[in-house]
Amino acid sequence: MVDPVSVSPVGDLHLQDPADASSAAASSHPAESAERLPSFCIALPTYNEAAAIENCVTNISSFLSTVPTRTAIVAVDDGSKDETWNILLRLQQKFPSLILERHAQNGGYGAAQRTLCRVAAENGFEYALVMDADGTQAPHFIANFFEPMQRRVDLVKATRYDKGGTVKGVSWQRYWISRAGNLLARMVMGLPITDFTNGFRAIRTEAWARIPTTERGFIVLIEEVYLAGKMGFSFDEVPYVLTVRQEEGSESKFTYQWSIYWRYLHYIFKR
Template sequence: MPSTPSTPSDLGPPAVSCILPVYNEEGCLRPLLDELTSVLNELGRPSEIICVDDYSRDGSLDLLTRLHADHDRLRLVRHTRNLGQSAAFATGFQVARGQILVTMDADMQHDPADIPRLLRALTPETDMVCGIRANRRDNWIKRVSSRLANRFRDMVSGDRIADAGCTFRALRRTALPELLVFNGMHRFLPTLLRCRGLTVIELPINHRPRISGVSKYGIGNRLWRGLLDCVAVRWYARRAIPARRWEHVPNLALRRPPHE
């Protein structure tokens, strides 16, 4: 059991919310939560872990329910049907209480030890920090297909993101209002923010081999939908309304001209 020198209630409302979509990841959840809790203990900030179960068919939800007793930061949300990773992130965004959000996969290929680096890179001038899987630990088919998809996506969307498929990110809650939510949104989230004039940077992260379960994505289930998404995002990029488009005006009613 990980040590918990202080609980979220001791430190106050969470400042950082970690959001993990979960779909049939029963074999990864216990070690992942232990690692993640250890890292969050070292941050010195109140935090929470939100696991969004996307209608898993294995024992993921039952295990998370049991693990809740050992992880006081853990919050559980379950979809009533399988809706996909983008929907799980959108649900996490909706229920998170922190002003800084960290998104990551639940398959243990993302290393929680990289979270402090992501948070340090999220300067006051930055709205999102995206991870780049520098030494990707996937099979060659996934690596090649991802590389081709990234290049095609950059060409069509007009925006360059080195690793659009990497969901290990840190972002500010203030970047989310008016966010366009759709199935596949998580791969285009950096571009959607840039379209609205927000600042997105990239940072190399550690990538680990999968220790349990199987990948939920491949060429067959994302090729054609991904092509259509690229075209739609290109249209949106040309029509997007800037996020920072207004400022407060002094109350002019208090400064009426004198009577003649």
């Protein structure tokens, strides 16, 4: 069991409240109110990201300052052993819309995802847009999610393998292992997704809270898609470009183990 510790933002969120915005839109432009951009938070699971987290939060905050809806960054530190948590606390003084939560002990990627879901819902965001905290996902790709979010799609996945998405600086072995695994998942599971294993995604918080995931590690991404498909949720994909990590000393925050691949196959062939 992960024991979370929360730290509330030190000031008000920097953009207009969505209730006020939607009320004004509905009164003056009824046809447009259904197409407004929903409120959303950027959800960052972090573990030992001291080398990258400051640039990550700074760059995302800069992008969010241009977005015409209520936004924030929610960061869950999953028991980091480096200076990640202290850096986040310092960043919160600079960025008042940064909402922090900490696990006293490392609970794994899946546990961090569930805490992110809870905090996003508690703060009233309609969507949580999950990104890695290592800077490999450029903030300008956030805008690609806006159109399907306006259509209230339940789960929008970023894809490296369709619609113009690609990877840069990744070894061909890693690329083709990932590509083959995702092709197999698409064929067997029959879902309109090309990039099952990608954690860069936007999900309606109401839908996310209903998905009863239990996995501890990265396999939670496959479990989530599997359960969402069984529950009849809607899907869409948007393109993005994955780049290799540039921060020297920034190691993977959540490690892969061979058991993950067995669990991956379990969900692919599960009926």
